[in-house]
Amino acid sequence: MSKVLSEFLPGEKGTVKKVTGNSMIKRRIIDMGVVAGAVIEVQKYAPLGDPMEVKVKGFNLSLRKKEAEMIEMETA
Amino acid sequence: MTRKKITAALVGNPNSGKTTIFNNVTGGRQHVGNYPGVTVEKKEGYKNLGDKEFAIIDLPGTYSLTAYSQEEVVTRNFIVNDKPDVVIDILDASNLERNLYLTIQLLELEHPLLLALNMVDVAEDLGVKINDSKLSQCLNGAPVVRTIGVRNEGTDTMLLAAAEASDNKQSNGFKLDYGSDVEEAIKKLEPLLAALHNEIKFPVRWLALKLLENDANIKQSLAKLSNSDSVINECDKIRVELSHKIGEDVELFVAGQRYQFVGKVYQQIADVRDAHAITTSDKIDKVLTNRLFGLPIFFGLMWVVFNLVFTIGDIPSGWIEDAFGKLGEFIGNAMSDGSLKSLVVDGIIGGVGGVLTFVPGIILLFLAISILEDTGYMARAAFIMDRMMRKFGLHGKSFIPLLLGFGCSVPAIMGSRMLENPRDRMITILVSPLMSCSAKLPVYTVLIAAFFDPSVAGNVLFSIYILGIILLMIMASIFRKTLFKGESEPFVMELPPYRVPTLKSIVLHMWERSSLYLKKAGTIILAASILMWFLTNYPSEVEYSKDYEALTVQAEETYTRQVSEDVLAPLNIEDVEQNEQLTALVGEIQDVNTEFDEATAELEEDSAEYTELETAKTEKMQQIETDNPELYASAAKYVELTASLEEEKTHLENEQTGEKLERSYSGQLGKFVEPVIQPLGFDWRVGVSLVAGVTAKEVVLSTMGTIYSLGETDENSKSLKHALAQDPNLNPLVAYSLMVFVLIYSPCLAALAVMKRETNSWKWPAFSLLYGTALAWVVTFIVYQGGKLLGFGS
Numbered sequence: 021m022s023k024v025l026s027e028f029l030p031g032e033k034g035t036v037k038k039v040t041g042n043s044m045i046k047r048r049i050i051d052m053g054v055v056a057g058a059v060i061e062v063q064k065y066a067p068l069g070d071p072m073e074v075k076v077k078g079f080n081l082s083l084r085k086k087e088a089e090m091i092e093m094e095t096a
Numbered sequence: 097m098t099r100k101k102i103t104a105a106l107v108g109n110p111n112s113g114k115t116t117i118f119n120n121v122t123g124g125r126q127h128v129g130n131y132p133g134v135t136v137e138k139k140e141g142y143k144n145l146g147d148k149e150f151a152i153i154d155l156p157g158t159y160s161l162t163a164y165s166q167e168e169v170v171t172r173n174f175i176v177n178d179k180p181d182v183v184i185d186i187l188d189a190s191n192l193e194r195n196l197y198l199t200i201q202l203l204e205l206e207h208p209l210l211l212a213l214n215m216v217d218v219a220e221d222l223g224v225k226i227n228d229s230k231l232s233q234c235l236n237g238a239p240v241v242r243t244i245g246v247r248n249e250g251t252d253t254m255l256l257a258a259a260e261a262s263d264n265k266q267s268n269g270f271k272l273d274y275g276s277d278v279e280e281a282i283k284k285l286e287p288l289l290a291a292l293h294n295e296i297k298f299p300v301r302w303l304a305l306k307l308l309e310n311d312a313n314i315k316q317s318l319a320k321l322s323n324s325d326s327v328i329n330e331c332d333k334i335r336v337e338l339s340h341k342i343g344e345d346v347e348l349f350v351a352g353q354r355y356q357f358v359g360k361v362y363q364q365i366a367d368v369r370d371a372h373a374i375t376t377s378d379k380i381d382k383v384l385t386n387r388l389f390g391l392p393i394f395f396g397l398m399w400v401v402f403n404l405v406f407t408i409g410d411i412p413s414g415w416i417e418d419a420f421g422k423l424g425e426f427i428g429n430a431m432s433d434g435s436l437k438s439l440v441v442d443g444i445i446g447g448v449g450g451v452l453t454f455v456p457g458i459i460l461l462f463l464a465i466s467i468l469e470d471t472g473y474m475a476r477a478a479f480i481m482d483r484m485m486r487k488f489g490l491h492g493k494s495f496i497p498l499l500l501g502f503g504c505s506v507p508a509i510m511g512s513r514m515l516e517n518p519r520d521r522m523i524t525i526l527v528s529p530l531m532s533c534s535a536k537l538p539v540y541t542v543l544i545a546a547f548f549d550p551s552v553a554g555n556v557l558f559s560i561y562i563l564g565i566i567l568l569m570i571m572a573s574i575f576r577k578t579l580f581k582g583e584s585e586p587f588v589m590e591l592p593p594y595r596v597p598t599l600k601s602i603v604l605h606m607w608e609r610s611s612l613y614l615k616k617a618g619t620i621i622l623a624a625s626i627l628m629w630f631l632t633n634y635p636s637e638v639e640y641s642k643d644y645e646a647l648t649v650q651a652e653e654t655y656t657r658q659v660s661e662d663v664l665a666p667l668n669i670e671d672v673e674q675n676e677q678l679t680a681l682v683g684e685i686q687d688v689n690t691e692f693d694e695a696t697a698e699l700e701e702d703s704a705e706y707t708e709l710e711t712a713k714t715e716k717m718q719q720i721e722t723d724n725p726e727l728y729a730s731a732a733k734y735v736e737l738t739a740s741l742e743e744e745k746t747h748l749e750n751e752q753t754g755e756k757l758e759r760s761y762s763g764q765l766g767k768f769v770e771p772v773i774q775p776l777g778f779d780w781r782v783g784v785s786l787v788a789g790v791t792a793k794e795v796v797l798s799t800m801g802t803i804y805s806l807g808e809t810d811e812n813s814k815s816l817k818h819a820l821a822q823d824p825n826l827n828p829l830v831a832y833s834l835m836v837f838v839l840i841y842s843p844c845l846a847a848l849a850v851m852k853r854e855t856n857s858w859k860w861p862a863f864s865l866l867y868g869t870a871l872a873w874v875v876t877f878i879v880y881q882g883g884k885l886l887g888f889g890s
Contacts, residue, residue: 043345044164045586050348051160052588053194055355063378067390068483071587073381077193080381080591082479084486087586 021095025060025074026088033061034093041090053077054091099149103178104258107171107202108186109195110157111472111592113214113245117186118154119604120248121255126608145255153180159194159590160351161201163313166518175205176297181262182208184254186245189219189226190593192366196358203235203270206299210261211240212254218593223369234361236270246598271301274353278346281308281338288327296321307331308338309347377472377593385476394480397473398499401464406503406534409457416456420449435636443629448622454506454846459610461500461507465514466605468496470597474514475589482587488569489576491520491585498524498568501531505847509854517585523575525851526864529843530568532561535793539838542797546820547831560835567840567875624845628791631762632799638759644752648745655741663734672734681724681731688716689735754803762787776837776876777830786837790865792844829888833880841872 022037036058039046053076054060063073063080071084108114118126122141139154155174156167163169175183185202187195192213202209213226228240241257243250273279285304296303296317306314308331318324339346384393424445431437468474474493482492490498493515501508508528515521532540540560544553664670673679692713699706721728757763758780766784773783781803789796797816804819820826843851848861855861 039348043347045588047162047164047347047351048586048588050351050355051162051197052590053197053355055352057359058355063381064385065387066385066479066483067387068480070483071479073385073479073591077191079191079194080378080593082475082587082589082591084482084587087588 023093023095024089025062025091025093026072026085028062028088028093030062030064032095033059034095035059037092037094039091045087046090049083049087049091052081053079054081060091060093099144099147100259101149101151102182102259102262103151103153103180104255104262105153105155105175105178105180105183106186107155107175107183107198108157108214109159109188109191109198111590112157112186112188112191112195114157114186115154116598116601117212117214117243117245117251117254118152119601120245121150121251122152143255145252148255148259150255150258158198160198161205162309163311165516167516169313172205175202175207179207182210182258184210184212184258186212186214186243189213189216189242190222190224192219192224192226193358193362196361197354199235200272200354200358203238203268204272204299204302204305206302208261208264209238209268210254210258211235211238212243212250213240214243214245216242217244222375225367225369227365227367230365231361234364236268238268238270272354272357274305274350277338277341278308278350278353281334284334285331288330292318292321292324292327305350308335309350310335375593380594381476381591384473385479390480394477397468397477398496401461401468401496402499402503404464405457405461405500405507409460412456413453416452417449420445420452424449435633438633439626439629442633443626444622446625446629454504455610455614457504458507458510459606461511462606462610463602465496465511466602467597469514470595470601472592472594475591478587478589479591488573490523490572491515491517492587494520494524498528498531501528501533504533504535505529505531505843506850509847509850513854519576519580520585522855522860523572523580525854525860526575526867527568527572529847529864529868530564530571530840532564532839533793535844536838538794539789539796540835542817543820543831543835546817547826547828556832556835560839563836563875564839567871571871624849625791628762628788628845631765632757632760632788634761635759638756640752640755642751644748647748651741651744651748655737658737659734662737663730667730675727677724678727678731678734681720681727682734684720685717685731685735688713688720689739750802757784757799757802772873775881776873777833777880778837779825782834786841789838790842790845792846793838796838829880829883832883833876836879837872837876839872840868840875842866842868 025034028034036054036056038056039049039054058076061075063075065072066082071082072088073080073082074088075081106114106118118139118141121143123143125143126139126141137156141152141154143150143152153174155171158165158168158171161168161172174180183202183205185199187199199209199211211231213228213231216226219226228242232238232240239257239261241250241254243254245251274282282301282304285307286300289300289303289307298306298314303314307318307328315328318328335346339349342349383389386393424441427445428437428441431440465474468477474496477496478492480492481495485492485494494512496514497508497511500511505528508531509525512521512524512528515524540557544556548556659672660670663672667675667678669675672682692709695709696706699709717732724731758766763780763784765787766780766782769783769787770778770780773786778786781800784803785796785799788799800820801816804816804823820831842848842865843861848865851861851864852858
């Protein structure tokens with residue numbers, strides 16, 4: 021099943037299918053290792069509900085929901 | 097012994113322990129500056145080892161080498177243009193995959209490179225074992241060493257290996273195969289670029305790749321060369337073709353290829369015991385960014401930081417102030433009166449003292465910031481606050497500098513450097529003076545005490561603070577939409593693992609920042625203080641409306657006559673001291689008076705306590721009278737006459753100072769601006785105070801004290817309060833307007849000086865002064881005229 025990363029719940033895990041959207045933020049996301057095939061696990065959302073924290077390639081990354089919408093995921 | 101000189105550039109991801117290694121290797125021998133034209137810091141340090149002298153440059157931490165951030169451009173330009181003998185890539189072994197992504201890009205710059213696997217201890221604790229010889233093999237034999245930066249282990253070996261690597265002037269010839277489509281395009285571009293290559297220092301293959309990635313910075317520098325137009329057009333054509341072929345942006349494709357390669361390498365070299373272990377850091381994080389406790393913990397920590405900077409920092413600040421006060425007094429006594437003394441005491445010593453009183457707070461601020469940063473909490477603070485701050489165009493991290501703005505704009509502006517994105521930083525710097533800093537508070541309290549009923553005082557004060565915050569939000573949104581528009585900074589940010597910071601790095605950090613403040617801001621503040629001293633003291637020869645000296649002499653003569661008529665003649669003496677009993681009695685009465693004045697200095701005249709003390713005083717006087725029935729009347733008369741002479745003389749002196757100020761350049765300035773500020777309800781006296789208040793906001797108060805002929809004034813001064821309350825030009829509406837104006841108008845000199853330092857340009861402090869003052873005028877105009885319409889103006 022595929023959905024975007026911002027729809028994931030804490031603890032949910034999936035594989036990156038594609039990163040869409042505008043080039044600067046996209047570039048930044050990709051530079052941080054969020055590339056096709058990378059496994060991402062959602063850790064939590066911030067107390068105010070945004071941004072979110074995920075684990076990718078062994079480190080913790082935060083991104084806003086709006087940015088996570090650009091990441092198309094494949095759930096296991 | 098002449099040592100062989102080797103320059104080594106340290107490169108690595110943020111949080112890879114690069115700066116810790118730099119600090120540990122170079123110790124105190126470092127120099128901090130800025131790269132020309134940008135606000136990126138340049139750090140250089142030195143280390144002698146054997147027969148070699150290392151100059152080590154700590155380049156900014158980066159994840160990649162694109163043209164999207166200043167840091168990345170600085171890093172790659174430094175490597176290519178400054179040609180360090182060797183580049184040392186510091187890698188976080190516990191987070192190697194992402195770190196290697198940068199390594200690939202460094203290898204592509206074709207420069208001698210050494211890999212330093214740092215934090216191998218942390219990696220092993222996490223169950224990750226790295227095979228370094230395999231790593232070296234995968235990267236065409238690039239040398240690899242192991243270090244534990246926090247314990248300074250392996251750093252000497254690292255430097256020696258770097259020296260060895262620098263001997264190979266050639267790169268190791270590493271080439272990543274990007275697939276046939278990209279490689280074909282590169283082949284087409286290379287001959288075109290080789291023709292230009294004499295004029296540009298980047299390696300040809302790298303240039304070709306960057307042009308395919310459509311790198312704005314490289315295109316710009318190519319465009320500057322002659323005959324490059326055709327090459328650039330050709331490149332664009334090839335790029336567009338290529339991106340059609342591969343079906344996506346070349347830039348993203350290339351990045352993906354790099355990560356794929358890195359992923360493969362990582363699988364070969366890393367032995368991971370348990371990839372899904374929950375680390376201690378994750379456990380700490382579960383508490384600190386918890387949905388329920390995250391915010392309260394954050395506000396609690398901010399409260400601690402605020403109190404550290406302002407409450408604890410105030411103690412040594414007070415000592416410094418006292419010490420400079422004493423020094424001023426001491427030198428003042430040693431020098432003869434005149435303009436040189438005034439310059440030294442009021443201008444220079446006052447100015448230097450003013451600079452130094454900020455230092456303890458700033459040192460503590462940087463202590464707090466470096467602890468927050470080095471432990472890893474700063475990133476979480478931004479994580480927690482981002483949603484709130486983003487609403488008005490700011491970044492999660494802006495919260496901390498803005499909070500500091502309640503204490504003082506200087507640390508607020510300096511603290512904004514923790515924001516990496518220049519746009520976010522600029523907006524934060526420009527709006528932080530809108531917070532009601534602690535220097536504005538005494539101005540508010542005196543005005544409120546003079547014009548508002550105690551029952552509403554709190555609300556009035558609160559409304560000013562809230563007004564500041566509202567304006568801050570409005571201005572931040574406006575700046576975001578006008579001056580600093582464009583894409584908002586993404587919040588794609590690493591949340592580094594929590595770590596115990598090292599004392600050494602914290603101390604060095606504190607020292608670096610504080611000494612920069614002293615050097616750069618200090619000189620500007622000092623110069624400006626001398627200028628303000630000049631403006632308020634000159635012209636020194638003034639035509640007074642009255643002959644103050646003659647009036648003083650006259651007052652003294654009257655006094656002498658009255659004393660001899662009313663006190664001395666009846667007792668048949670020529671001097672009070674001729675009658676010992678009378679002298680003692682005078683002393684006794686004066687003691688009672690002094691005691692009463694001291695006890696009531698901070699009391700309201702209509703308070704119960706005051707009345708009580710007054711009754712006690714009267715009783716004491718009656719007691720003295722009963723004990724000395726025959727001499728009491730004379731003694732009391734004498735005391736009364738002496739006191740009124742003193743009062744008369746002080747009054748004349750203050751009146752003269754006030755008049756001198758009125759005729760000084762700053763007074764002329766006040767008169768000059770009067771027509772502009774009249775619609776706000778202010779007269780020239782307020783004008784002078786506001787002009788002088790640019791030096792520091794609390795100066796508004798002391799200047800008003802001088803103008804209203806009261807001598808030295810501070811916020812406890814009852815007399816200023818009374819003088820203000822009695823002034824026919826002032827009323828509650830004008831007072832409130834004045835508070836609004838003081839809140840908003842130009843930041844003080846210290847803040848402007850720091851702004852200059854932080855933005856590397858005079859443009860922004862000038863802008864801040866102008867926009868702040870214009871905004872103040874507009875808002876105050878609305879408040880005053882609106883208030884008048886509503887009938888508050890009387």
